[in-house]
Amino acid sequence: MENIQNTQNISICENGLYLDIEITESKDVRLLHFSPFPLKIQELGTEEARRRFRIVEIQTTGEDQDDHHGSKYTGTLPGNRLKYMSHNDLRNEQGRKLEIAMKDEGILVTVHYQFYNDIPVIRAWTEITNVSDSSVGLEYVSSFALTGIAKEGSNSWEAKSRLHVSDNTWHGEMKWRSNTLPELGLTRANDSSLKRLSYSTSGTWSSEGLVPMGCFENIERDTCLFWQIEHNGSWHWEISDVANHLYLQLSGPTENENHWWKSVAPGETFLSVPVAVGIVAGQFEQAIGELTRYRREIRRPNQDNEWLPVIFNDYMNCLFANPTTEKILPLVDAAAEAGCEYYCIDAGWYADGEWWDEVGLWLPSQVRFPGGLKEVTEYIRSKGMIPGLWLELEVMGVNCPLADKVSDEWFFMRHGKRVIDHGRYQLDYRNPEVLKHADEVIDRLILEYKVGYIKMDYNINAGIGTEVGADSFGDGLLQHNRAYLQWLDSVFGRYPDLVIENCASGGMRLDYALLSRHSIQSSSDQTDYRKYAPIVASAPTAITPEQCAVWSYPLRDCTEEEVIFNLVNCMLMRVHQSGHLAEISSERFALIREGLNYYKSIRQDIAGGLPFWPLGLPSYGDSWICLGLRCGQKAYLAVWRLESEQDTIKLPIHFLAGQDASVLCGYPQRQDCDWHWNPEGGALTVTLPSMNCARLFELQ
Template sequence: MAQQGKQRIELFENGLSLVFDVTEEGDVRLLHAGCLPFEEERIDERARQGFRVLEVQLSGEDRDEYHGRSHRASYPGLRLRYVRHAEQRTGAGLLFTLDMHDPATGLATTSFFQFHDGLAVLKSWTELRNAGTEELGVEYVSSFSLNGLAKDGAGDQDDKMKLHLAHNGWQSEVQWRSNTLPELGLSHMTDRSSKRISLSNTGSWAAAEHLPMGLLENTEAGTTLFWQIEHNGSWHWELLNQFDHLSLLVSGPSEHDHGWWKKLLPGETFASVPVAVGWARGGFEEAIGELTRYRRATRRPNADNEHLRIIFNDYMNCLWGNPTTQNLLPLIDAAADVGCKYFCIDCGWYSPGVWWDGVGEWLPSEERFPEGIKYVLDYIRGKGMVPGLWLEIEVMGIHSPKLAEADDSWFFMRHGKRVKDRSRYHLDFRNPAVVAHADEVLRRLVEEYGVGYIKMDYNINAGLGTELDSDSLGDGLLEHNRAYLSWIDRIFAAYPELVIENCSSGGMRMDYAMLSRHSIQSTSDQENYVNYAQIAASSPAALTPEQSAIWSYPLREGDDEEVVFNMVNALLLRVHQSGHLAELSPPRRELVREALAVYKAIRGDIREGLPFWPLGLPKIEDGWVSFGLRRGGTRYVAVWRLDDAASEASLPLPGLAGKAAECRLLYPQGRSGGGCVWNAEDGELKVRLDRERTARLFEVVESGTTGTK
């Protein structure tokens, strides 16, 4: 039964404060959430009605206010009334639930706030239940809603708020940009704006153009709000003004943004896409540090992220999808020689020639492997490495022999036709026959071939979704997304030691629905090692360093400095070694071996270190780029000089200012061309790189602590 009367609900957990008010009429307002104490006087009485806990729009219902294209002022969202709230302890931490009900439609809602012990982060989602007697149509439901984002501090939002966004694209992943709200077109000129700053993704590449996350910094209050949408499909978030306050809405798919609509029959339920929300005292680096800790705490426990073993993959600037026994054996020998632990045969192993539109059976090519693919895989194992294969399980080529066993129910359908993208059909993992097919492929690779590593690629985008057995195109896509995650969970349960790399034309599916399950992420298909430096340096804001796989591919025609640059790209992240190692000169191969030895010595710090950017987040126009990891009193600092005329740069390390420390060149050791000096008074690391397009890895150790031996 609903509890009647006015009340205040206050939560204080892990340095976070949440304040809810319930009016006499049962209207619930979320007045405050964050890492600073609530200051009552910052919200006037009239504005409080705009501090909504939840927005939900049903078909046939009205909209209130002047809302533009935003999702605010929804019905029955504005009619929802308090029923009850509860607190309980789960394995993660405090779980707070808030139940509300709309008497007109019978819609019942539960808002979930899952806290995580020791972290200033909560996970939020919404469950809808049709407790009425009539069918309901859902057009939008928020996973998280918060108003008053700029209420801390005396200044206006136009002056003190800074939004950090990660643009994403093929071979141009993780391009962070920081802007004020007016620079993005949202000026504080009215108490409720029809203009919004919004990002949406439509389709099955969750990071097709932007990463599903954002950070909003209050430079006056010294705090940063961050959010991460944990979904592998369509999503949306928006910033707008509501009752003279800055408001955030975060959700999965909706009708007018993604073609999603959900029918709820009496008694049926629907759960929204989860979103992680957190706060940090400080700016971008402090927020990413807290998000990194959360990502580690909520990720599937696995040995791969403990050991950080080195992977060799034969594709990038190497075999380019042309593996054969003859081509592979020298590479296998060379990879074992320099210290790799996994050897992954990339695409092409299943076809003698052009294969793009014929994939789907995943049987090895006899022409490529006359002795059988097991001969090569056993050879890899005999060299002390774990064999791996490339796979793209979610697609089937339009000329695949496997099509003879399939019908339309296997595939995404729109307007009565199978959806094609780049000469492939998209498999629908809601179909048990598709799941059985995928199960059999994985069983064969793991149990018959002895594969211990799979590079799971995904090179098409499913678009709006599928009409088959769904209430809408977007509903079909969402349910497929969830079915695929369930399948992956079962595969990891069946083969707990199996490493599955998450790849999608590089980083097009870099999201934490996938990365809470997969231990490693392909960050890019970038073929130019100089361009890769900026992607590598930016990536630890998108995922944990130990999950960020960076290609290192020394070129046949390069020199020593090119090898060093390639290796520095990967040394503070996850080494994805490639290139024609067998054809490198002995001194250049020795530089690879030295780098991997350094990596093995420091990878225990990588898996626990937190990222920082002494020169700020990299941009394509920068002449110098730097990124580091800190753990205890040790800081590892990668530095790249690109096309800058200056041979020296000063790197601020504020946490060490005024402290005695020692710096040294960690890689390559004993080589001229670069050096470092620590200036304690200025709190700066002075670095020198004599040539353009060179890189070095430095170590700075605070006096009294222990660095790398």
């Protein structure tokens, strides 16, 4: 940056990241560069262009927006008036930490960048303190803002840019799409257009519609900028152009998109939602690898993600939320014989019959369990497994006996009425009585029934928020989101070995606010094992493999290939075994036992593996799908042949090119498929015997 005159500079090279901040004589603060390569001054353009490289954007009520912006968050005020005060460059346990303090009349703003040792990712957030004598209304606060994301290279940003976004829906999670910006409708109309690419989710399902992450690829310079928003509620991010440059801005909830508005009182401080941002010299696969390493770094230390125990859950293609002692005991015997280490009783254990809109007391049904629920949990323990139970502790059914006995302040309220979704009220975790109720349920299940696993489900979306004790609906939601995380922290503080699965109708809350705490995440409620394969193969983009629970649920009258396919689905992640194991044929049961034994022999590798995709990320309708994990000197490869007339596929394994690698079929261990390794081309050719079959290979 030596060619920029009359400025102060903050230039950092850390963990392969080059970060350059310009502070002008007038104390304007600009984030000029975030890249795996050193800054080239000529790529920035004119002083007028550099002025648009804002380090933060903040819009407050009653202020103008100093830009012809449309719906974009550019030219915000007081964001564009902030002046440099000081900065702090320090080290902590995670790595380097950079804090840049700025001020405008009445507010102090600090931008935080936390680096992580040896990982090209930062966590970023914004801190705003009101030092005036009157309240300040916040409408938008960026957690991370970067202009010039496509400045490197000679081609136009239309020609060299690709955006990767993951759509997310019930039974169809983590469906990635990749587009050029013109394909999405963004082209250079002027030096700054009014069009933006806007991505948001509102409500208590953080990944309904979209996973809160993305990736921007500069195909000319072969770089990938990637990010995730670490929040369990509403969020927003956008990409557009300003001063002939592209920008990226990430935030939590906003007023325009998410009904969030916050009044910051004199002396009060507001913290934005944290986000993670990284960039690599490489492609999407390398970006996900670094994001996987970062996710492991920020996660709560726990034995579950080291041991990867096998879980049996009696819901999917099995009891389907209709458990009884009579039905469970044979399944416990079969699960133990198969090699499972946890047995989770899924929904229905707390009600005599239909239960959907009556949940909330969480007391076991005496009709379902004539000898008591403890008889069943003790039987599970007697078979060498740890018992688990299903809960949905953030809601209360509209017909729950408790619902009419407690005040409205227990629940989300809008326009003076309780919020109802799908027969349930949303509990407000800011309320001390709600916390007391939740703690009593958790303590009772653990202390009385010796439960060591909880499947924490969440099957509603309570919408934009609550008006109780809040400046806006979205403010109430954000407060609740943070209160729920604090409650989770308190539970793990009391019971550090408790395993709590994060589930929201499968994968409707795939965010690393929750996943930095939970050790395991439901990937989907998909009931068809064949449709599950593309979900599984995409899952490591959003979840570390050792946190990703995948169902294996062969039917009673299944074929052998169905059993194998089900096991291969979950082999490189976390096994959620289900199905009527007590009624399946002995031959099929032997295949399940073989698969679980094999999984136990490789699971210590999975806990540190990094994903790769020889055929690229899957799409629905693909005839062949492949997912690999690189685990030190060894690699594992799951291969699925779906509706393909071709029985053979060539799989490029570039990192083994030139090596005389050994290959074996790890599961099933029988000679009914063929393979050939070509070291010169670095490719594995695989032949599978029929449509809708799968195999797992080892390479080293």
